[in-house]
Amino acid sequence: MARPGRAPRRAAPGLAVARLVFVALVAICLLTGVAGGLLRLGVVIPATASSEWLGRAGLAHAALMICAFLGTVIALERAVAVKLRAAFAAPLASALGGICLLAGQAAVAAWLLVAASLVFAWVNVVVVRRQSAPHTQLLLAAAGTWLAGNVLYAMGEGSGAVLPWWFAFLVMTIAAERLEMTRLMRRRPAAPWLLLAVLGAMAAGAAWSWLSPRAGGVLYGLSLLLLAWWLVTYDIARRTVFAQGLSRYMAVCLLGGYVWLGVAGVAWIATALGHPWRDTALHALGLGFIFSMMMGHAPVILPAIARVKLQFGWPFYLPLAALHLSLAVRLGWGSLEAARRVTGAQWNAASIALFAATIAGAVIAWRIRSNAQEGA
Incomplete structure (x- = not known):
């Protein structure tokens, strides 16, 4: 039974x-x-x-x-x-x-x-009306940045005006979720206000990039750097990395992503100042930071969305390691040699495919285990 x-x-x-x-x-x-x-x-x-x-x-x-x-x-x-x-x-x-x-x-x-x-x-x-809190208000602000970017995109504006808003949507959404988690640990009273100031600078940099790509880009990159500092300083991941199982895996994903967020900040400033670091700025942020966050949160979020359960295990570390190594090849060695850049990009794609396969395998593994327990 x-x-x-x-x-x-x-x-x-x-x-x-x-x-x-x-x-x-x-x-x-x-x-x-x-x-x-x-x-x-x-x-x-x-x-x-x-x-x-x-x-x-x-x-x-x-x-x-x-x-x-x-x-x-x-x-x-x-x-x-x-x-x-x-x-x-x-x-x-x-x-x-x-x-x-x-x-x-x-x-x-x-x-x-x-x-x-x-x-x-x-x-x-609706979310803010149900629960008015700093992190839900920040989620609403993130939604506003997505709307701003999409309106500019529909108006035919170029990537220099649109991408800062689109990335702000993703970064602010992640920051809001991490702000909520900081409630689980002792923090300075000024921490939420510091975060809001950093993200306010990010929104200002996105808006300024439309009018002055150089000045706006420098401010935007600086906000990414400051956000990386805030997350490393206040996020609970620096403690849960010493835990076991899923908690440790999520912390490794987060901390690795924060490193790439800092790299993206430096590269964004360099790009705004005329240096050829655009690929590093976009993909250190889009893959190194955002996809690391996605890999870390997927075992928790996917069951809620798709109504499936996952069997977590060490294989989850394989696509994560592949992502970071491929980015190191693409954005490090690849900055000096075009062929390595292409190789790194191919490995980026392979790491995403490996993660999808890992998720599918975890779903199958959980069902096998569940059926075995039911048959016992």
């Missing part, structure tokens, strides 16, 4: 189909975004060489990765949390925006992203 509580409750057929649709849309946006990023470095996946969407994916690489993939995942998480059907309009619109980008409907895609961020902002207003 099955033991109660051993397996997640079976979803209604309609909900199961909806989850599969979202999983498929997110997977398409991620895979095509990665393929587009490789294309920008001259690497073409053989099976996609003659596909029309590949060139579009290359042009829309940032929009696919930040808005259509990560934006959809974050919006899904928030929709599940607030338990409002209307909230799912945000991730649906952002995912469909990615599909429209691949279909060559760039204008439709851009306004779908605007619609997604508008609904997402409303969802965060």
Whole structure:
């Protein structure tokens, strides 16, 4: 006889189909975004060489990765949390925006992203009304930066104006979640105010980058550096890294990401001052920091979104190590030799694929273990 509580409750057929649709849309946006990023470095996946969407994916690489993939995942998480059907309009619109980008409907895609961020902002207003706290207010501010970036994108502004806002959305969302976790440890009363000041500087740098890329870029990069300092100083990860199991893994992901956040800050300033560090600035932030955070939080967030359970184990460290090593090759050695840069980018893609395989294996491992326990 099955033991109660051993397996997640079976979803209604309609909900199961909806989850599969979202999983498929997110997977398409991620895979095509990665393929587009490789294309920008001259690497073409053989099976996609003659596909029309590949060139579009290359042009829309940032929009696919930040808005259509990560934006959809974050919006899904928030929709599940607030338990409002209307909230799912945000991730649906952002995912469909990615599909429209691949279909060559760039204008439709851009306004779908605007619609997604508008609904997402409303969802965060609901969250603040339910629980008004510094971290929920910061989540609402992060939603506002996504909306600002999407409006500029729909207006046809270039990456110099749009990317700071898009990255601010992701960085501020992560910072808000880490701010909430600092409540679990003793901290100086000024710590939350310091964080708000740093993130205020980030928003100011994003806005200034539209008018003055040099001055705005320097301020933006400085805010990334200061945020890395704040996280290393106040985040609970510097204590939980000495724990065991999942807590230690998450801490390793976080602390490694904070290092890359500091690298991104230096590279962003250097780029604004005219040095050829743009690839380092974008990918130390997008892959080194943000994807490290994603890898660390996935074992906790994915079960809530997809209603699956994972068997955590040492294999989770493999894609994490591969990500950091591939970034070191791409942004370190690759800054001196173009071929190594391409190799590093290919390894970046491989580390993401390895992480997806690890997640799938963890789901299967948990089901095998659960069935064995039920049969005992």
